[in-house]
Each structure stands twice: as structure tokens, then as C-alpha cells.
Amino acid sequence: MYFAKRVNCSYPAIVLSSAPLLGEATNGAVLKLTPSGSWTVGNATALENLFNVVAPAIQKSKGLKIDMADVGELDTLGAWLLEKVKRSMRTRGYAVAVVGVADRYAGLIEDISLVNLNTPATRSEQNLLLARLETIGHSTFGAIEDVSVFVQMLGALGIAVFGVLRQPRSLRFTSLIYHLYQVGWLAIPIMALVTFLIGAIIAQQGIFHFRQFGAESYVVDLVGILVLREIGVLIVAIMVAGRSGSAYTAELGSMKMREEIDALSTMGLDPVDVLVLPRIIALVCALPVLTFIGSMSALYGGGLMAWFYGGMSPSIFIARLHEAVSLADFEVGIIKAPFIALVIGIIACSEGLRVKGSAESLGKQTTISVVKSIFLVIVLDGAFAVFFASIGM
Amino acid sequence: MDRSPDQPAIRVSGLVVGFGQQIVIDHLSLYVRKGEILGLVGASGGGKTVLMRTIIGLLPKRSGKIEVMGDDVESIHDRSLYNTATRWGILFQEGALFSSLTSLQNIEFPMREKLVLTESLMKEIATAKLEMVGLTPADGNKFPSELSGGMTKRVALARALALDPAIVFLDEPTSGLDPIAAGEFDELIKTLQATLGLTVFMVTHDLASLNTVCDRVAALADGKIVAIGTMSDLLRSQHPWVKAYFHGKRSLMLQREAS
Numbered sequence: 001m002y003f004a005k006r007v008n009c010s011y012p013a014i015v016l017s018s019a020p021l022l023g024e025a026t027n028g029a030v031l032k033l034t035p036s037g038s039w040t041v042g043n044a045t046a047l048e049n050l051f052n053v054v055a056p057a058i059q060k061s062k063g064l065k066i067d068m069a070d071v072g073e074l075d076t077l078g079a080w081l082l083e084k085v086k087r088s089m090r091t092r093g094y095a096v097a098v099v100g101v102a103d104r105y106a107g108l109i110e111d112i113s114l115v116n117l118n119t120p121a122t123r124s125e126q127n128l129l130l131a132r133l134e135t136i137g138h139s140t141f142g143a144i145e146d147v148s149v150f151v152q153m154l155g156a157l158g159i160a161v162f163g164v165l166r167q168p169r170s171l172r173f174t175s176l177i178y179h180l181y182q183v184g185w186l187a188i189p190i191m192a193l194v195t196f197l198i199g200a201i202i203a204q205q206g207i208f209h210f211r212q213f214g215a216e217s218y219v220v221d222l223v224g225i226l227v228l229r230e231i232g233v234l235i236v237a238i239m240v241a242g243r244s245g246s247a248y249t250a251e252l253g254s255m256k257m258r259e260e261i262d263a264l265s266t267m268g269l270d271p272v273d274v275l276v277l278p279r280i281i282a283l284v285c286a287l288p289v290l291t292f293i294g295s296m297s298a299l300y301g302g303g304l305m306a307w308f309y310g311g312m313s314p315s316i317f318i319a320r321l322h323e324a325v326s327l328a329d330f331e332v333g334i335i336k337a338p339f340i341a342l343v344i345g346i347i348a349c350s351e352g353l354r355v356k357g358s359a360e361s362l363g364k365q366t367t368i369s370v371v372k373s374i375f376l377v378i379v380l381d382g383a384f385a386v387f388f389a390s391i392g393m
Numbered sequence: 394m395d396r397s398p399d400q401p402a403i404r405v406s407g408l409v410v411g412f413g414q415q416i417v418i419d420h421l422s423l424y425v426r427k428g429e430i431l432g433l434v435g436a437s438g439g440g441k442t443v444l445m446r447t448i449i450g451l452l453p454k455r456s457g458k459i460e461v462m463g464d465d466v467e468s469i470h471d472r473s474l475y476n477t478a479t480r481w482g483i484l485f486q487e488g489a490l491f492s493s494l495t496s497l498q499n500i501e502f503p504m505r506e507k508l509v510l511t512e513s514l515m516k517e518i519a520t521a522k523l524e525m526v527g528l529t530p531a532d533g534n535k536f537p538s539e540l541s542g543g544m545t546k547r548v549a550l551a552r553a554l555a556l557d558p559a560i561v562f563l564d565e566p567t568s569g570l571d572p573i574a575a576g577e578f579d580e581l582i583k584t585l586q587a588t589l590g591l592t593v594f595m596v597t598h599d600l601a602s603l604n605t606v607c608d609r610v611a612a613l614a615d616g617k618i619v620a621i622g623t624m625s626d627l628l629r630s631q632h633p634w635v636k637a638y639f640h641g642k643r644s645l646m647l648q649r650e651a652s
């Protein structure tokens with residue numbers, strides 16, 4: 001009873017007119033119970049204790065008589081406790097007599113005698129090892145399902161894109177612009193700020209450690225290559241997954257919950273065409289732009305740090321940057337962006353459409369969407385690194 | 394729960410409720426007797442739900458007095474709303490079941506929070522309530538998203554009754570149910586009212602419910618109670634809105650069939 005204290009302290013106000021009592025008297029082998037007072041939920045704890053006290057006597061007796069003449073108030077709880085005693089006697093094969101029931105409670109007692117007759121079999125405790133194995137099995141199948149959901153969404157998207165190519169007018173242009181504004185334009189300030197800080201931090205760390213070898217000027221190579229090839233796109237992608245991917249999942253998920261998606265389908269519209277395609281196209285268009293802005297902002301941050309902390313003037317930084325990075329480095333970063341955007345968009349939308357009826361499921365699916373898309377972004381980035389290394393870029 | 398018959402279960406006097414410039418409830422007075430089923434009718438958007446939500450303390454009032462079981466709602470509001478909450482149960486229009494809990498856990502929830510009971514007894518009581526509202530123990534393991542509309546309402550009613558309150562507020566209990574299910578629900582309310590001695594305050598549009606279940610009917614129009622009494626009193630009322638409501642095409646059709 002870990003919450004006993006909290007409840008008790010606020011209880012006096014509900015404790016009602018009269019405290020419940022349970023008199024017992026033995027007449028030969030027959031036990032006579034005389035409940036009195038207020039047998040209501042307000043006195044729940046007291047009532048349960050009363051029954052624990054008489055339980056041994058009930059176990060010993062060979063017959064039971066309940067005199068209810070003195071019961072002041074009775075509700076479901078009180079009626080059920082008495083019913084339980086009656087049942088335990090009857091299952092042991094002894095007679096139970098109830099007398100003195102007030103008219104107004106007869107119906108309640110009658111009703112209560114009809115409930116809880118066949119409790120459903122509780123599932124037996126499972127072997128811990130088996131339960132563990134079951135979880136592993138379920139998650140394996142879950143992983144397979146995840147892959148198939150991803151591929152299905154990719155396929156549906158492919159069909160939708162074909163449809164748009166055949167009939168360009170079928171593209172939801174307003175929706176596309178709206179989402180482009182939401183995930184692209186409105187995201188610029190925060191993306192620029194975060195990448196600016198990341199660029200500055202890399203430069204500061206680089207200067208601090210390279211100084212020991214007198215190789216401070218190489219910090220430009222470090223910042224330039226790292227930002228253009230990896231950090232720019234990665235940071236932006238992770239931010240987008242958290243910012244826009246979660247929004248996509250929550251939007252589509254709540255539309256699913258409120259049956260809006262079913263409404264669309266019954267009107268003969270494909271939710272993928274109407275809802276998913278504009279969102280994903282917006283993301284695929286926005287991410288390269290955001291990556292470009294992010295990379296420039298990171299280089300700017302790195303440059304400022306090199307100037308103030310490393311004492312390297314901007315003109316020298318730019319000249320060194322010119323030598324250090326090539327167009328290929330920039331291309332490697334930007335080429336990855338649309339693919340990463342596609343992955344984020346597909347995960348976000350398909351998780352949104354997997355939301356079931358409850359608020360809890362919406363939260364769960366949104367979490368899964370963000371975690372999964374960040375994970376896949378990093379895996380994809382690794383795959384691209386291997387690919388670019390093998391083609392010599 | 395003092396059950397002296399002279400004291401009304403709910404007494405509202407001079408109640409004013411408004412939002413911004415708009416006055417929804419305008420100097421309304423109403424009382425509900427102990428142990429009766431009062432039906433409240435009114436135009437859609439006419440403030441029925443607002444009145445109910447104000448009585449249970451979910452909306453602020455501008456002026457007026459609301460007494461529930463003899464206590465001023467205002468005075469018991471802050472600290473011991475906790476205690477009042479055990480005196481009334483509320484069935485919300487959409488059920489408002491907690492979607493992360495099963496039906497049985499939904500019914501156990503008020504008991505778990507307010508009472509000190511052993512886990513097994515709590516489960517037995519919750520199952521008993523579930524059966525009293527006409528569901529099976531197996532339904533107790535379902536989540537709200539797996540329940541049909543009628544089942545949701547039943548579970549919500551069982552949750553409202555979890556602490557054996559003296560008063561239950563029902564907000565459109567039969568809306569969205571088919572006539573058979575609605576009839577069963579009416580029957581259920583009537584039975585529970587008889588067995589548990591409940592006072593029921595019911596907001597409804599269902600003329601059949603009004604006819605069969607309600608002891609008295611109150612009509613809310615222009616922010617006031619314009620007519621109150623038994624169904625036959627209301628049918629004789631001369632107020633234009635009440636006349637339109639009970640003597641409209643749909644109402645007449647139902648009444649003809651009923652008679």
C-alpha cells in the first residue's frame with residue numbers, strides 16, 4: 001500500500017456518516033454476520049479489513065446467516081464484498097441465508113449476484129527465457145516488416161512520380177510550395193546558426209591541437225574538407241529529421257487517427273499523391289539548399305574562429321581554402337543531400353501512416369520516425385563514403 | 394452522502410456564463426431532485442454542454458451560485474475538488490477514455506487514485522462494473538481504440554460509476570448509437586439509477602430517451618431554462634422554441650409512433 005499515506009491525509013472529508021461494522025456470532029456451526037453502518041467506497045479500506053478479520057471464522061463455519069437490517073448505506077463495493085462471502089460458502093457446499101435486506105438495496109444485491117461469475121482465465125506466467133526469445137523473434141519480424149514498409153512506400157512514391165510526369169498538372173503545387181516554405185525557408189535561421197557553431201567549434205579544436213605541432217594553418221584543410229564532405233550535410237539532415245520529419249509523422253498520424261486519410265481514399269484520391277508526394281518533393285528540394293547554406297555558414301564560423309582565435313586573417317583563410325578544397329568535395333556533400341532527404345521523407349511519412357487509433361501510438365510512431373531516420377541517415381552517409389572512396393572522389 | 398430528500402442534488406441560481414462578448418448562460422436557475430433523472434434539451438450550440446461543464450467546474454462562471462449535494466461548488470473547488478470528484482461521475486460525449494489504458498484499467502483508475510484497495514478486490518469491482526453496464530470480462534482487456542462506439546460509451550459509463558457517485562452527468566449518452574443500442578443504453582441508465590439510487594443529469598437530443606428515461610425534462614433556450622417538468626408538461630408548454638422542438642415534424646412522427 002505505497003499510496004496509503006497520501007490518500008489517508010485527504011480522506012476525513014469523505015468518511016461518511018457512520019463507520020462500517022461487522023458483528024459476528026456463532027450459533028453451533030452456523031456463523032451469523034451482522035453488518036451495520038455505511039458500506040460504501042468511502043470506507044473501502046475499513047471494509048476490506050473487516051473481512052480479513054472474519055475470514056478465518058468464515059472458513060471454519062458450516063453455515064452462514066447475514067442479517068442486513070442495520071446496514072445504513074450500501075453500494076457496489078459493499079454488496080460485492082458480501083457477495084464474495086456468500087459465494088465462498090456456497091462453493092464449499094453450505095447454505096447461506098440473507099435476511100433484513102432493505103427494499104432499495106434488493107435490486108443492487110440481485111445485480112451483483114450476477115456479475116463476476118466466470119472470470120476469464122488469466123494468462124499463465126511465461127518462462128522468462130521464452131519471453132526473451134519471443135521478443136527477439138517479434139523484433140526480427142518487425143525489422144523485416146520495416147524494410148517492406150519502406151520499399152512499399154518507395155514503390156508508391158515511384159508510381160506517384162510517374163503519374164506526375166505523365167500529367168504534370170496533377171502535382172499538388174500549392175501544397176508543395178507550402179511545405180517548401182515550412183521545411184525550407186523557415187528552417188534556414190536555425191540551420192545556419194547550428195552549422196555556424198559547429199564550424200566554429202571544429203576550427204577552435206583544430207587550432208588548439210594543431211598548435212602543438214605548429215601546423216595551425218592546416219585547420220583550413222580540416223574545416224573545409226570535413227564541412228563540405230560530411231558535417232554540413234549530416235548536421236543539416238539530423239536537424240531536418242528532428243524538425244520536419246517528426247512534423248510529417250505527427251501530421252499524417254493525427255490525420256490517420258481522425259480518419260481524414262480514409263476520407264481521402266473514399267473520394268478516390270490516393271493519399272500518397274495528395275499528402276506524401278508534395279511533402280517528400282519539398283524535402284528533396286529543400287535539403288540540398290539547406291546543406292549549401294549550412295556548409296557556407298560552417299565555413300564562415302570556421303573562418304571567424306581562425307581569425308579571432310588563431311590570428312589568421314580572412315584573406316589568408318580564403319586563399320588557403322582555395323588550395324585545400326576542390327569542387328569534388330563540395331559535390332560529394334551536395335549529391336548526398338537529396339538521397340538523404342528521400343530517406344527521411346519516406347520514413348517520416350510511412351511511420352505517420354502506421355499510427356493507430358490512440359494518442360500513445362502517435363507518440364510512439366513519432367519517436368520511431370525520428371530515431372529511425374537519423375539512424376538511416378548515418379548508415380546512408382557511411383555507404384556513400386565507401387562509394388565515393390571507391391570511385392576516387 | 395446525505396440522502397435527506399428535501400435537499401436538492403443540484404441547485405443552480407442566477408448563473409451567468411459567457412465567453413468574451415457573448416453571454417451563453419444568462420441568469421439561469423435550475424434544481425435537480427435527489428434520485429431523479431433530469432433530461433436537458435436545447436438547441437445545438439445553445440449552451441447545454443456549457444451549463445454541464447460549468448456545474449462540474451470545468452468552465453468559470455461570471456456570477457451565480459451552484460450547489461451540489463448542498464455544498465457550494467466554489468467553496469469546495471480548489472483543494473477538495475478531489476473529494477467532490479468522488480461524488481459525481483461524468484460521461485463525456487466522446488467517452489474520453491484514456492487511450493493508453495485498457496477498458497478495465499480505465500475503470501480501475503479512479504479507484505486506484507482515490508481508494509486504498511487490494512489489487513485483486515479492485516479488479517473484481519472493476520469487472521463487476523463492466524458487467525453491470527452490459528459488457529463481458531473479456532472486453533476489459535481491450536484498448537479504447539479497439540472498442541466500438543457503443544462499447545466506448547458503456548466503458549465510459551462504468552468509469553463514471555467506478556466510485557459509486559451520487560450524481561452522474563451524461564453528455565449526449567445516446568448520440569451516435571443505433572436505436573437498439575440507444576434503447577439498451579436508456580434501459581441501462583434506468584436500471585442503474587434504480588439499483589444504485591443515482592441522480593442523473595443528462596444532456597440529450599434523443600426524444601426517445603426523454604420519453605422513456607427522464608423523470609423531468611428541462612428546456613434551455615436563450616440562456617435560460619424556459620420550461621421544466623414532466624414530458625407531458627413540456628408538450629403543453631407555450632414557449633415558441635419548446636413548441637418548435639417538440640411539435641416539429643420529426644418529434645411528431647416519433648410521438649405518433651410512441652402512442
